[in-house]
Amino acid sequence: MGDITPRFGNMKALLGLVAGAGASYGIYKLISFKRNKKNATGENPGVKGSQQSEVKIQPGSLLARVSGLDVICPRPADTASGDIIHQSPDNLEPQHLKMLLSCLKTSNNPTDRCRILLTLGNSAAFTVNQNLIREFEGIHIIAGFLSDPAPEVRVQTLNALNNLCMNIQNQEQIKVYVPQVLELIEMSPVNSDLQLGALRLLTNLSVTDKHQHLLKESVTLLLSLLVVSNEALQVQTLKVLVNLSSNPDMMDDIVQAQAPASVVLLFDERTAPAVLLRLLTFAGNLKAWRPSAQVADELRRKQDCLFRVMLDESSQLHGRLLQLLSHPDGDIQAQVARILT
Known part of the structure; x- marks a missing residue:
């Protein structure tokens, strides 16, 4: 996998200083707006x-x-x-x-x-x-x-x-x-x-893997949008993320993308079932990825990357998944059980 370099150098510091999903998304847009567009x-x-x-x-x-x-x-x-x-x-x-x-x-x-x-x-x-x-x-x-x-x-x-x-x-x-x-x-x-x-x-x-590589640098944008948008936009954002995460060749880029910590808060029984089911599918795809010990250690040093937010042992995701085992929706219960086993 080699050196893992964030797309935007100061994104990590800014996301760490500002709390709240809306602020993180706004800062993402401010930073990305400054880059040279072709x-x-x-x-x-x-x-x-x-x-x-x-x-x-x-x-x-x-x-x-x-x-x-x-x-x-x-x-x-x-x-x-x-x-x-x-x-x-x-x-x-x-x-x-x-x-x-x-x-x-x-x-x-x-x-x-x-x-x-x-x-x-x-x-x-x-x-x-x-x-x-x-x-x-x-x-x-x-x-x-x-x-x-x-x-x-x-x-x-x-x-x-x-x-x-x-x-x-x-x-x-x-x-x-x-x-x-x-x-x-x-x-x-x-x-x-x-x-x-x-x-x-x-x-x-992005339904097939032929053009998915064109979106490998957009994962941070999608994750940031996910935590501030309404249900319709969340569903559509997750459709893209599920497509990308279904491709093992995309996983390195996905897990090292910077992500708002608040994405974990969406794993909640109050989240719309249509959103939660796709979110669990995305999480299941991530959980199926098995990094080497060296890659995992390198990712742990990147505080704001998706690996730390959702896959590391320090993540709150595991505890939230356990709570969802009692969700009233049977499909959601089954999806959670598959992830935990």
Whole structure:
């Protein structure tokens, strides 16, 4: 495994000084916001320059609250809409898809862009349309709107890419936008549709182990989000974490990721069953990992890493698992018993 070096040098000190899950997540976002960001998409000639600008810090996000930076509020969307092709998604012909993509590239109206993206996303539920959109260079056209100034357009962009991602060949093109998708999670308001849409896309992209390595440095972000989000976002975050932890090749990166100590507090009978079941699946995957004595000793010296929080003998997890043996949900009881045996 070699030397274990944290992704952010001062994360350990900051997380140790500030108590509370919300504060830890806010500090994570402050630190990650300072790093140099690279545009993974390159230049899309069909998207105007304003749509290629950096994602703005959204009002209501934890970053906006703790950073003291000026927040740029989005302008109200223009209510006028252009001509949109109205067809049932399963009745769209190839020329319709071409026309929609052409309209999307030239539209100046956020409402029109949302409608076009919604139509394209619905059409992408069908395999034939998934292939056609890829062949028409539609994936890159659609992904160009991940940086659209209108949040609602970015949400529809994520939804369209999510459906397109069900196609293995499409994943090869969509994977290059993972850094932008992670950036949207970091910079968007907590519990927003943007975060939920981004996590759904990452869930589909991480179902197989082919592209999971692209998320190995995002584990701290996911764990930090897990302890401050609502039930819907927790479930989606855990789907990604369960996918990643199912791959033994990802385990070294997962266990050394820095994690808020409060993640253990989620192992509680008051946690929503849908969240707790997935959390226990994640914990079971971690428990199945067997490090060498040398690696375990090295991880024990990293106070804030996930190994210390959930796997080390000093962790509170074991005691909390014992308490969950009396949980009223039989599935949860069975999952806990499997972990403890």
